[in-house]
Amino acid sequence: MKDESFLHRQVHPSFVQGDTISSQVFTSQVFKPTPKDDFQLSVYNGELFEAEESYDHYTEDGKKSSGVVAVTKAECIINELPVKLDNVPFVGHCSIDYSGLTTGEISKKAKKLKVLASVRGWQFQP
Amino acid sequence: MENNKIEIFSPRFDGERFREHRLPLDLLEDLTALQEMTIEMAKFIYLEQNPDRQRVPKNFTQGISFELESLEPGSTIPKIIMIVGMIGMFPHEKVTFFEKAKERIVNAVQAASTDDDISKHAPESVLYHFNKFGKKLRTDEFIEFNPKGKNKAKFTKDTRRKLILASSKSKEYTEDIKLRGSIFEMDQDKNTFQIQLVDGKKIEAVYTEHTEDILKNAFLKYNDNQRVSIDGIGKFNKNSKLIKINQIDDIALLDETDVGYRLAEISQLKDGWLDGQGSSIDVNFLNWLTDKLESHLNTDIIKTYIYPTVDGNVQIEWSSTQYEVSLMINSINKKGIYQKLNLSTDEDLINEYDLQNDLKWNDLNNELEKIFIS
Numbered sequence: 130m131k132d133e134s135f136l137h138r139q140v141h142p143s144f145v146q147g148d149t150i151s152s153q154v155f156t157s158q159v160f161k162p163t164p165k166d167d168f169q170l171s172v173y174n175g176e177l178f179e180a181e182e183s184y185d186h187y188t189e190d191g192k193k194s195s196g197v198v199a200v201t202k203a204e205c206i207i208n209e210l211p212v213k214l215d216n217v218p219f220v221g222h223c224s225i226d227y228s229g230l231t232t233g234e235i236s237k238k239a240k241k242l243k244v245l246a247s248v249r250g251w252q253f254q255p
Numbered sequence: 256m257e258n259n260k261i262e263i264f265s266p267r268f269d270g271e272r273f274r275e276h277r278l279p280l281d282l283l284e285d286l287t288a289l290q291e292m293t294i295e296m297a298k299f300i301y302l303e304q305n306p307d308r309q310r311v312p313k314n315f316t317q318g319i320s321f322e323l324e325s326l327e328p329g330s331t332i333p334k335i336i337m338i339v340g341m342i343g344m345f346p347h348e349k350v351t352f353f354e355k356a357k358e359r360i361v362n363a364v365q366a367a368s369t370d371d372d373i374s375k376h377a378p379e380s381v382l383y384h385f386n387k388f389g390k391k392l393r394t395d396e397f398i399e400f401n402p403k404g405k406n407k408a409k410f411t412k413d414t415r416r417k418l419i420l421a422s423s424k425s426k427e428y429t430e431d432i433k434l435r436g437s438i439f440e441m442d443q444d445k446n447t448f449q450i451q452l453v454d455g456k457k458i459e460a461v462y463t464e465h466t467e468d469i470l471k472n473a474f475l476k477y478n479d480n481q482r483v484s485i486d487g488i489g490k491f492n493k494n495s496k497l498i499k500i501n502q503i504d505d506i507a508l509l510d511e512t513d514v515g516y517r518l519a520e521i522s523q524l525k526d527g528w529l530d531g532q533g534s535s536i537d538v539n540f541l542n543w544l545t546d547k548l549e550s551h552l553n554t555d556i557i558k559t560y561i562y563p564t565v566d567g568n569v570q571i572e573w574s575s576t577q578y579e580v581s582l583m584i585n586s587i588n589k590k591g592i593y594q595k596l597n598l599s600t601d602e603d604l605i606n607e608y609d610l611q612n613d614l615k616w617n618d619l620n621n622e623l624e625k626i627f628i629s
Contacts, residue, residue, distance in 0.1 A: 141529060143521075146560045147480075147511045192530045233594065237603050240579040240596050 130214055132203035135175030136223055137183040137252060139194040168235075169224035174214060175199065177221035180252035186219075196254035198246040208238050261350060263321065263337040263357050264289060266410075270396030273330035281391040286335060290321040292384035296356035299378050315349065332402070361400045363418065365408040373421040382422035389415045390488055391431045394542075420493050429501055432489035434458070435509065435516045437482050438473040448474070450485065450500075453519040460485075460500035469506050482509040482516050510555075514548040517561045524563055534567030540586040544569060551616035557627045578626050582619070584610060593619070595626070 173183035180197040188194050205212050211226040225242075227235050272279055298311045318340025325334045339350055363376040373382065389398070392412055400408035412430065419428040439457075440449040448470055451457050462470055473483045488502040509516055518541045526535045548554055548571075560572045564583065573580040579596045591608040608615045 143524065143528060143533075143563050146517060146562070233603070233605050236581065236594050237596055240581070240594075241598070244574075244579060244598060 130174065130176060130202055130212070130223075132206070133201050135180075135199040135201060135252070136205065136212065136225065137173035137175055137178060137180050137197050137199050138170070138246070139184065139187045139192075140196055140198055142193055142195045145195045168228040168230075169213070169226055172223050172225060174221045174223045184253050184255065194255075197252045199249060199252045200242050200245050204242065204245050208241055210238055210242075259339040259350065261337045261339065261354070262324075262334060263293065263353065264335040264400070265327070265332050265402070267329060267399040267402035268331040268333070268396070269399070270330070270393060272393070272396065276326060276328040276331050278326055278331050278333055279391075285388050285391075286321075286323060286333060288384055288387035289335070292360060292381055292388065293321070293353060293356045294319075295384060296359055296377060296381045297352040299381060300352050300355050300359070319349070319353070329402075361408045364400045364410050364414060365406045367414045367417040367421070368407075368409045368411075370417075373418060379422035382418050385415055385418040386429055390429055393431070416491075416495065426493050427490055427498070429488050429490050432485070432487055432497065432500070433515075434485045434489075434500070435482055435513070435519055436485075437477055437480070438470055439477050441470060441474045450483070453516065454523055456497070458489075458497060458500055460503065462503065466503055466506050469508060473508060480511065482511075482513065483507060484509055484513070484515065512554070512558050512560060514552075514554050514559055514561060515545050518545045518548075518569075521561065521563050521569065528563070529565055533563065533565045536563055536567050536569065537586050540589075541569075543589075544584065547610065547613075547616055551613065552620050553624060553628070557623050573623060573627060575627055580623070580626065582608070591619075593622075595622075 173186070178186065180199065184194055184197050202212050205225050213224045213226055215224055216222055227238070230238070268278065268282070294316055298315065301311050301315065302308060320338045322336055322338060323333055324336045326332065327334055337350075337353060359376050360381070363373050363382070365371075366373045366376055389410060389412070392398070392410075392415070394412060396411075398410040400410060415430075416428055420426070434450065434452060436450040436452040436458075438448055439451050441462075442448070445461075446463070447459055447461055449457050449459050469483065473481050484505075484507050485500065485503055486505040487500055488504075489497045490499040490501050492498050521536055522538050522541045524533065524535050527533060528535070548559065552559065557573060560574075562570050562572070564570050568586050569584050571582045571584070577597065577599055579598060580594065582591045582593045584591045589610045591610050593606040593608055594603055596603045608619055610616060610619075
């Protein structure tokens with residue numbers, strides 16, 4: 130996977146306040162691993178999924194997304210967050226690895242990724 | 256002319272607004288309502304004791320007036336006296352009816368506060384007057400009608416509802432409301448509009464000339480998620496469901512980061528809101544947080560974004576080009592974990608705030624003003 134490739138992340142509606150890019154509303158929680166992620170943040174490999182395709186794939190079984198934001202693999206590496214191309218549970222699935230970090234460190238890194246994604250803007254909104 | 260002065264009511268008002276021993280002008284109407292209620296009760300007692308009479312004597316209330324003599328501390332105790340002119344017929348006898356009236360009203364409030372039978376103390380015609388009394392009382396406020404007695408006769412919003420609904424004439428009651436929502440319909444012919452609340456409920460109201468411009472503005476921007484706040488008086492049915500807006504005292508357009516609206520949205524989340532995970536968030540905590548944010552933080556200027564967390568807490572975030580700041584507030588112990596990240600230097604600072612202490616809210620506001628205003 131190239132360093133500049135996008136990692137697409139779905140944004141749950143509860144983590145958006147305001148519904149347009151111009152409102153500049155993104156949350157740290159978008160990137161904060163939830164218990165279900167086991168400190169692995171699920172993202173889509175941008176080399177295999179366009180942002181819209183990732184949205185369609187994510188929501189096809191009823192999960193909610195307000196849209197798609199993205200960071201690059203390089204941005205994760207700079208922030209000392211390994212990216213795993215695990216292809217589990219589907220081909221094109223990647224994980225940003227937050228394991229081994231304290232709560233404060235996770236929060237700090239999540240803030241930095243949020244800023245990068247916010248600057249880039251929505252990659253797709255339904 | 257000789258007058259008699261009798262202390263008739265000295266109810267004790269308690270709550271944040273009464274800490275300085277003052278009485279908000281909003282509540283002056285209550286004192287008038289108390290007077291009307293007492294007169295109605297005195298008339299009822301007269302007829303009760305004189306079953307042969309069809310009505311009270313014409314001069315029954317002649318020479319009687321209720322006056323606010325002073326505001327005593329403790330928190331706020333309006334001392335209401337009854338002045339009885341010593342003219343006309345049987346002034347002393349008349350006073351007795353009013354003193355008994357006071358006793359019966361206090362007993363009715365006490366019965367409501369302890370879930371006893373209200374109707375044995377006061378008739379429907381008297382209970383109906385509670386519609387005009389206590390409308391502006393807030394959730395965290397109460398009035399003790401008998402503060403020096405063993406039974407305090409505690410009057411709250413809940414007691415008020417019971418008193419009004421104990422009157423069969425009142426299948427509905429009115430109460431102070433503060434609503435937030437979107438204006439999705441206006442009828443200029445009927446001068447009515449419909450507001451959709453955060454929970455999706457739609458309520459109709461009549462508007463007047465002085466609110467028309469703001470309502471039109473909100474209506475035209477409905478698709479841009481323009482929201483409004485409305486303060487006023489609402490009509491509720493016996494199940495405490497708001498059915499109508501009776502009176503609008505204030506209406507304002509809301510910013511998209513209005514904390515009250517946002518927290519009301521978050522209060523709608525049910526367990527499993529995050530694709531099967533995510534706990535709902537305690538509504539009492541959210542009400543508390545709304546009050547604290549509105550009264551302690553300069554959220555009009557510092558854009559404040561609020562999000563639920565998966566474990567049933569709330570995270571607040573503030574951003575600028577140089578700083579990313581978050582405050583995760585635990586809904587149970589109300590402690591906040593504050594993190595300030597300087598994006599230029601990559602330095603972060605973590606603090607804990609005990610947000611049950613109002614002084615800590617002030618510290619937080621000072622900190623945020625330093626970062627985002629100065």
